[in-house]
Amino acid sequence: MKTLVTAGVGAIALMLCASAASAETSCGMNTGEAATGAPIKVGGIHGNAAPGDFSASTTAAAAYFDCVNANGGIHGRPIEYLVENDQWNPELAAQAASKLLDDENVVAIVGNGSFVEMAVNANTYRDKGIMAMASACAVSECFESSNIVSTNQGPLPSTIGAAQYMVEDKGAKNISCIGLAIPNVGPWSCGAMEWYMTSNDLVGSTVLLNPASPDVNSGLLEAVASGADTILVNLPAGLAIAFLKAAEEQGFGDAYQWASSTPLYDKTVPEALGEYWDGKIYVNAELTPWDKGGPDATNWLAVMDAYAPDGAARDTFSQSGFVSAKFFVDALLAMDPGQLDSREAVTSAITQIKGATSDLLCGPYYVGEADRHMPNHAGTMVLVKDGGFETVRDCYEYDSPYFEPIFEQEKALGIR
Amino acid sequence: MRQIITSAVVWIAACVIMVLWLGAGKPSAVVGLFLVSGLAVGSLYALGGIGLVVLYRATGVLNLAAGAIGMAGVMFAWQAVQWGWPQPVAWIAGLALSVGLALGYGRGVAPRMEWREPVVKAVATLGFALVILGVVSFLFSDDPRKFALPTDKSAVMILGLRVTVTRLIVIALSVFLVVAISIALNRTRIGLQMRALANNRRLSALIGIPILRVETVAWGVAGLLFGLTGFFFGDLVRLEPAVITFLVIPCVAAAIAGRLESLPDVLMGGLTMGVIESLLTLSPQLKNVRPVAPFVIAALVLLAMNWRRRISITGEE
Numbered sequence: 001m002k003t004l005v006t007a008g009v010g011a012i013a014l015m016l017c018a019s020a021a022s023a024e025t026s027c028g029m030n031t032g033e034a035a036t037g038a039p040i041k042v043g044g045i046h047g048n049a050a051p052g053d054f055s056a057s058t059t060a061a062a063a064y065f066d067c068v069n070a071n072g073g074i075h076g077r078p079i080e081y082l083v084e085n086d087q088w089n090p091e092l093a094a095q096a097a098s099k100l101l102d103d104e105n106v107v108a109i110v111g112n113g114s115f116v117e118m119a120v121n122a123n124t125y126r127d128k129g130i131m132a133m134a135s136a137c138a139v140s141e142c143f144e145s146s147n148i149v150s151t152n153q154g155p156l157p158s159t160i161g162a163a164q165y166m167v168e169d170k171g172a173k174n175i176s177c178i179g180l181a182i183p184n185v186g187p188w189s190c191g192a193m194e195w196y197m198t199s200n201d202l203v204g205s206t207v208l209l210n211p212a213s214p215d216v217n218s219g220l221l222e223a224v225a226s227g228a229d230t231i232l233v234n235l236p237a238g239l240a241i242a243f244l245k246a247a248e249e250q251g252f253g254d255a256y257q258w259a260s261s262t263p264l265y266d267k268t269v270p271e272a273l274g275e276y277w278d279g280k281i282y283v284n285a286e287l288t289p290w291d292k293g294g295p296d297a298t299n300w301l302a303v304m305d306a307y308a309p310d311g312a313a314r315d316t317f318s319q320s321g322f323v324s325a326k327f328f329v330d331a332l333l334a335m336d337p338g339q340l341d342s343r344e345a346v347t348s349a350i351t352q353i354k355g356a357t358s359d360l361l362c363g364p365y366y367v368g369e370a371d372r373h374m375p376n377h378a379g380t381m382v383l384v385k386d387g388g389f390e391t392v393r394d395c396y397e398y399d400s401p402y403f404e405p406i407f408e409q410e411k412a413l414g415i416r
Numbered sequence: 417m418r419q420i421i422t423s424a425v426v427w428i429a430a431c432v433i434m435v436l437w438l439g440a441g442k443p444s445a446v447v448g449l450f451l452v453s454g455l456a457v458g459s460l461y462a463l464g465g466i467g468l469v470v471l472y473r474a475t476g477v478l479n480l481a482a483g484a485i486g487m488a489g490v491m492f493a494w495q496a497v498q499w500g501w502p503q504p505v506a507w508i509a510g511l512a513l514s515v516g517l518a519l520g521y522g523r524g525v526a527p528r529m530e531w532r533e534p535v536v537k538a539v540a541t542l543g544f545a546l547v548i549l550g551v552v553s554f555l556f557s558d559d560p561r562k563f564a565l566p567t568d569k570s571a572v573m574i575l576g577l578r579v580t581v582t583r584l585i586v587i588a589l590s591v592f593l594v595v596a597i598s599i600a601l602n603r604t605r606i607g608l609q610m611r612a613l614a615n616n617r618r619l620s621a622l623i624g625i626p627i628l629r630v631e632t633v634a635w636g637v638a639g640l641l642f643g644l645t646g647f648f649f650g651d652l653v654r655l656e657p658a659v660i661t662f663l664v665i666p667c668v669a670a671a672i673a674g675r676l677e678s679l680p681d682v683l684m685g686g687l688t689m690g691v692i693e694s695l696l697t698l699s700p701q702l703k704n705v706r707p708v709a710p711f712v713i714a715a716l717v718l719l720a721m722n723w724r725r726r727i728s729i730t731g732e733e
Binding site: 049052053181208210212213214215216217218219221222225237238239240241242245249250251266268269272273274 | 446449450453454456457460553557558559560561562564568571577578580649653654655656659662663666690693694697703704706707
């Protein structure tokens with residue numbers, strides 16, 4: 001009996017060890033020793049105020065940096081991560097950059113997430129010779145600037161990806177894109193979708209919704225009047241749900257095919273949409289699905305569990321912040337330790353990132369020296385189903401005339 | 417009555433001109449869709465505007481916190497439904513919160529500023545709106561959420577557009593409130609006292625009108641109207657705290673269209689604003705400026721009513 005009990009206890013202990021091992025984190029040098037040297041200052045800016053919270057990316061980056069610091073840091077030196085909130089205010093965004101770049105003298109910016117910050121600070125980053133490894137970008141300046149590179153896709157590739165799926169797998173011939181009436185967001189991303197459609201001898205059109213207008217019905221009617229067979233919603237989640245509710249009111253759920261860019265890939269969306277949209281709306285995911293698994297996906301969740309505050313989001317922006325921070329740390333570890341306080345040397349190390357991979361991304365990540373950066377242009381398509389999401393097309397690369405200069409960059413870097 | 421008919425003719429004429437101008441060359445079925453869609457939005461502007469005018473007439477306060485008060489109510493109602501409360505109980509609790517917030521401000525803060533200029537009183541309510549918005553934003557994450565009513569499921573077809581029973585309720589409620597409140601103001605003792613207060617606060621106090629009690633009733637009624645407005649905004653527009661808070665702005669435009677005193681004009685003005693805003697979608701050049709339509713209309717009304725009048729910052733001639 002005693003042997004049985006001992007064996008039982010042993011088995012339980014082994015299971016506990018195995019479960020602990022499965023949740024073990026892997027960060028940086030993985031020494032298990034806390035870094036104690038002089039800190040390396042790194043900045044991050046997010047937007048968190050009504051009506052939206054984009055802080056998930058910097059929260060995940062901070063968790064990864066904490067994990068790195070607890071595991072030997074960067075050759076014994078911890079990363080001091082200084083995060084500012086622009087509160088969606090351009091003036092505060094400029095002040096945040098000034099504080100980080102001039103007062104704190106950070107060597108790089110990592111994990112940024114904002115609608116405002118990148119548009120305001122893109123030229124500052126270029127003039128100050130600093131690289132921003134952003135994670136939650138949404139405006140054109142984020143992807144068409146020399147000193148910003150984002151891990152997430154933003155609305156343009158995600159919209160094209162959704163349109164491409166609807167054309168290739170669902171036979172869409174005429175797509176109406178519903179975007180925000182903000183020049184560097186809606187017209188930019190929906191315009192590229194139209195370009196994709198016309199380049200394939202198909203029809204694309206754009207309906208722009210003014211976020212200040214409560215009337216989404218008129219936008220819906222405009223999309224219907226365009227003669228579209230597919231309506232592609234390219235809006236922030238709250239507005240997208242309002243738009244889909246108006247469509248539900250009109251009973252359009254089965255009359256058209258429905259697709260969306262990434263904002264609707266959010267755990268709370270299926271419940272907010274309700275049963276009506278179950279199995280009806282296809283959503284593009286910029287990074288791999290949360291439950292796909294893989295070493296980085298497992299590590300991301302383990303790091304979040306161990307180092308992030310309780311209740312921190314485990315969403316696409318969180319994945320993106322984690323990946324940006326990981327690639328940044330890998331770049332620092334590959335540097336000459338004597339150069340870690342040099343912004344110029346760190347910028348150079350970041351621009352040399354090439355062909356980095358992660359199971360959280362569908363394609364390779366790179367930076368390079370260029371006037372635009374959009375390394376992430378491959379994604380996954382999911383369907384809103386049974387209160388969650390079901391993958392309907394795994395990792396696929398987007399194809400559109402917009403990406404031609406990017407493909408040329410990739411050829412020059414030898415990764416295509 | 418004659419004045420109401422004259423106003424109705426002007427507002428309908430404005431709509432007809434816009435229909436003829438913007439709908440020229442378009443199939444009538446399409447124009448009809450936008451017309452009905454605009455009426456549905458306009459009824460929301462009118463509902464909010466009615467609450468603003470009722471309170472302004474009795475207390476002299478242009479309550480810019482109307483949207484925030486309604487927003488807090490509908491957010492609480494949504495949360496209560498998530499907690500598993502029966503829907504009617506959750507709705508009543510949400511409306512009660514809106515009434516409570518309005519009464520709290522009306523009894524706690526407003527009396528301390530009763531002799532200040534109207535502009536100061538209005539700006540103070542803006543501060544109250546930002547406090548409510550801040551607290552709600554702190555308590556609720558920005559997850560997408562939807563507030564639905566059982567009446568959303570049933571609908572009737574009007575000029576080709578499927579109009580839900582909820583929207584019909586809003587339009588009917590706006591008309592009913594205009595009639596009921598107008599009767600109450602003209603036929604009841606409290607209505608008489610409210611009109612006296614609106615006419616001359618100093619004289620009303622001298623003749624013994626219980627100002628605090630009358631104002632409390634006004635804040636309570638207005639709180640209920642703001643609650644209903646937020647409730648329907650949350651269902652028909654979207655359940656986002658900031659969006660509902662600042663939807664008070666077109667409601668203010670509707671209230672101004674009624675010169676802050678005429679409830680029938682608020683109703684007709686609000687509906688016209690919704691219709692014109694919707695019809696502007698038909699113009700490729702003008703559709704991007706749609707959200708300014710209510711303010712352009714309000715500005716035109718202000719210009720018309722202040723023609724050859726001089727008004728000081730205190731609102732007195």
